[in-house]
Amino acid sequence: MVAPGIWLIRVGTPEAFTPVRYRSAPPLTAALADLEKCEKLPLALEGISVLRTPRGVVVELPMEMTEQIFGMGMNLNVVDNSGSRKTMRVSDNPNDTGDTHAPVPFYVSTRGYGVLVDTARYVSFYAGNLAPVSDDAAAAPAQSGLPATTTEQLYSNRGVVSRRMTIDVPVAAGVDLYIFGGPSAMQAVQRYNLFSGGGAVPPLWGLGVWYRGHSKFNAQNALKLAAELRDSHMPIDVFGLEPGWQSQSYSSSFVWSPDRFPDPEGFLKKMDSMGYKVNLWEHAFVHPTSPIHDKLKPLSGDYRVWKGLVPDFSLAETRKIFGGLHDALIAQGISGFKLDENDNQPVSARPWSFPEFSRFPSGMDGEQMHSLFGVLYQQTLYDRYRARNVRTYNSVRASYAMASPLPFVLYSDHYLHKDFVRAILTSGFVGVLWSPELRHAQSIEDLYRRIQTIVMSPQALVNGWYIMHPPWWQIDRVKNAANEPMENYKEVEAVCRELFQLRMSLIPYLYSAFSQYRETGKPPFRALVLEYPEDPLTFRIEDEYMMGDSLLIAPLFAGDDGKRKVYLPKGAWYDFWTGKRYEGQQSYTIEMGPTRIPVFAKAGSLVPLAKPVESVRPETQFELNVKVFGDGSQPFRLYEDDGITFDFEKGKQNVIELQWTAGGGQVRKIKGAYTGASRYRVAGWDRVAAQ
């Protein structure tokens, strides 16, 4: 046992370059000890076997027949991994075989334990789909000797009855497995996140709405759109600049374009005066014209990407040079970055990234670097913000294991709405955050449904990198480019504004959920199975999730006629909008018009809703109305701090308890040493009782 409820199983001689070695933060040991006690290794040691060959090391762990397996990366295509193989490869082109932006080699079982394979190799998990000859059950008679007549029939009769988790770690002569006890699946995930250093806490403004401008915007274009957004009272906190801000992109110079942004300070000052934080796009590959190119040459891999160097971010000297250039941008007021294309293309015939056999000065090879690259890159920039005691919230396209403390939200070029929702669920198993960003929409309905999803996600992002005007102004890309608004754009804009306002009203609730992420490792967004692992009906649910402890989100999708099936787990639930009460452990077909997203509140819960602001400023105080669902018996813990620094780590944070009794609502500070301006004012209580 290496920490409370966490065991290390060492097989052979592990490799030098692994995610635990490159951890972002120390484990939160005290928080681990606060979890429910778990003193027994949740796997039978005698059921574990190991094979070592020139190909690498294979570890077999016992599984029970009824056990379901979740995790193994933030998968966009599938939630439940039982009976399947997944290979953990970072990829810009996610698929159901394990390629994903965050191929975290961690899984969690409904039996209440988790396993981290501490490797940067492209590890494969065979979750109960192999039939060893040594197991006589695997040769049990088939049901029928009749030949099949469809390919599906043929291949369904696979005859696997054996249940083992078989883990294939290529190349390595050994590997460390970390086993995370429960006793529940949720606690196993919490232990994994706390072992990683706890969850990331965004700055308060990070939970507002984000908008990214067109790739070719110059300062005037950006300021004009920013002003228009303010004029139309769209709540937006962060304005993102795409590649056009740089003198060179593909690869990156990391230097303002003298043509398009001749006066960065002046530009940033104007943006700040309108209440915007500014975020800058980049990727890691260093263009020959970048001022750090020559210094980084000996500190980079031996292959170029888009003519740029691939910095070895595992080296302190690389971080110093690369981070140093960024320090200048952070000093100018840049609130964060969008780290693009740090993933790989394992199944492409024309991959653009570096090959797996690359060599890096640290001694890593390309395969190891691909796995760790996203996390090391994130750390390089995050360290600079920490050094300034300034919080940041960012976008990133690749991550990996032990990433929960990093305030970076994953995104993808992959653009199917249902897959984007699925990733909200699967990100919660493996300690990463996910943004189901809006880019364009096929229809007004699609626009509304996608915005509904982004406002119920870790990062509410509209990414207009290829459109000159916002999508609610014109969804047709050709007309958008031709400056022709939709006829009813004012009406569409109003609906979108209201959805953004919904997001703004949820900031205190979400901020408190993120605080819980940091303190207890509990993911703010998560699949129902993590909460209800004893209920098999939750195993296959791919389109509902919990946002915080009280709200169940069931997004609707364009083309589904505003209807869907919702399964509500045990207990009672309330329609967030109408207050209608539903009994749990049942499925319901619900209908909802195009402007609203189905949300259900757990009976007994309290949900503080803020009067929406247009952007979150350091001085913002949220005026709260607390919705009380059912008997309101579950107090809500509202988190408070300065919202922008790391002072909370030194105790400068408060927990304010909202409590409902027969007599009405009570507000009570129950702990904390934050003494700054008060973040919240409770203006009212709104009881939603049983109908």
Next chain:
Amino acid sequence: MVAPGIWLIRVGTPEAFTPVRYRSAPPLTAALADLEKCEKLPLALEGISVLRTPRGVVVELPMEMTEQIFGMGMNLNVVDNSGSRKTMRVSDNPNDTGDTHAPVPFYVSTRGYGVLVDTARYVSFYAGNLAPVSDDAAAAPAQSGLPATTTEQLYSNRGVVSRRMTIDVPVAAGVDLYIFGGPSAMQAVQRYNLFSGGGAVPPLWGLGVWYRGHSKFNAQNALKLAAELRDSHMPIDVFGLEPGWQSQSYSSSFVWSPDRFPDPEGFLKKMDSMGYKVNLWEHAFVHPTSPIHDKLKPLSGDYRVWKGLVPDFSLAETRKIFGGLHDALIAQGISGFKLDENDNQPVSARPWSFPEFSRFPSGMDGEQMHSLFGVLYQQTLYDRYRARNVRTYNSVRASYAMASPLPFVLYSDHYLHKDFVRAILTSGFVGVLWSPELRHAQSIEDLYRRIQTIVMSPQALVNGWYIMHPPWWQIDRVKNAANEPMENYKEVEAVCRELFQLRMSLIPYLYSAFSQYRETGKPPFRALVLEYPEDPLTFRIEDEYMMGDSLLIAPLFAGDDGKRKVYLPKGAWYDFWTGKRYEGQQSYTIEMGPTRIPVFAKAGSLVPLAKPVESVRPETQFELNVKVFGDGSQPFRLYEDDGITFDFEKGKQNVIELQWTAGGGQVRKIKGAYTGASRYRVAGWDRVAAQ
């Protein structure tokens, strides 16, 4: 130099299990010496570099900027590999990254050399798409610093200017590279095939038409359809039985079903009396009820597939037991087998085959076995036919390097007509044969177009495994199952019959091309670039190919309105049907009605066409009409032997020269000791002169 024009470059310590070790036949050294002299290693040794790491071995070979690379497996998706990466993995689901039924690690360059990487590992080729930092050219300034606004723009600007072939061999501590000299690309391929043991020569009947019956057919069903086909005078030589013939399939028992085939000998006698050869479906996985299961248990891999054992076919004892059971079937008169599902599923989330970390009694691991499995399985059965001095022709779903002597034709569940045509081209680079089989059709036009392709391929196969009646009787699968013929089925049948007759008329021409394949290694079906590597316009052609030395085939596809562009290389060409003359080095848009396939004959060539028979019997003598295109200056070498045994290897074969002079045609035996019944009678000459 290990053979005339063939060099071995050994890097480090190669692995024990490689395709050259498991070669099917000795190299044809005399035939190699007969090729044009090639005395200088076609690659600069000093341009070769090697990297050895725990991941494996990486070899870099020099490439020139103008060099184009072909081969690297029988690819269904792409012909020219220049600028791309391909990973050689055997797969039932072909794609453009190298997964294919025959991932042969051999490539040929337009510069006139070939390279075989003698490994059973999943080797990756990077054909000139990497940019080493050590190469300053790789950092040359980009064209433009302007940001792109589409993903395509972004990713096209990859900036690779360096030209190297980089070969990544995983796991291995060393590898043998065989370099095949030209001087031409064609001769490099010939050297590879002759080094492999020369090309396969099918029995004469193998070049007829094949039909496979429904999976659930019993003896009565099969006999009824076989009789109907004869009654309607459809030329068919081989009738195939699908899984239903076995007592158990998925996995296989290799034993006749007592219910469906209670009297195999009686059944086979009746089929033979109708002029059919019978072919049996199977896969290699041994069902627990098979009589050889228990004996094979210690001779198999450590994981089951479909509950069946995976025999280690590299062991003599396994071959003896597995082949022994098949000997009984061969003794009954079975003409060959269809070896299904011996490929793998490298990108599937639910692979059904054995894992890469499997262990086999020979010492091979699962990765090595996957690469070699198809070839070893083919050898196991082929050896039994050779031992009986009986030729055979078969179907198989996986093959690999050094496979040219094996009379097995690849096929796929993948079913796109254009991909099927592409594989005819790519199979010719890597020493394998391919069948673009017909299963069903979307329309009558699709039916005709697909049949036109199969009759111009190495194996003219109609695979009716999921339809009760032939597709020309009813193309709609639902109506086919409901016993409802198309209204005009007689008319459709007549067109198909005529196409099958075209195939039958080409048998002497094809048989001679196959003889050339064996004797000189020249593939009977091949891409134009192999013939005209100096003509860059041939590099990207994916839908035209040479069949033998004289005929250029340009298939049409349903939906293309009977029109297509045809590029004709240098020299003059004649429309096979109309005799219209075309000048080469030009593209033409040609039109052809639904019942005919565009075929062009090289000016000067002679093409013997036989009067079609309904099936090829041992006593069949072909009545030939020789078509003379243009001046007829190129004599044709007609191959003759008994058509069914291996006696030709002992010289019992004749070459008959057909020659055209101003005075008319001449027939002349120019060599050979075959003294059996004469195969051919030249009945006439038909001159197609310039219009």
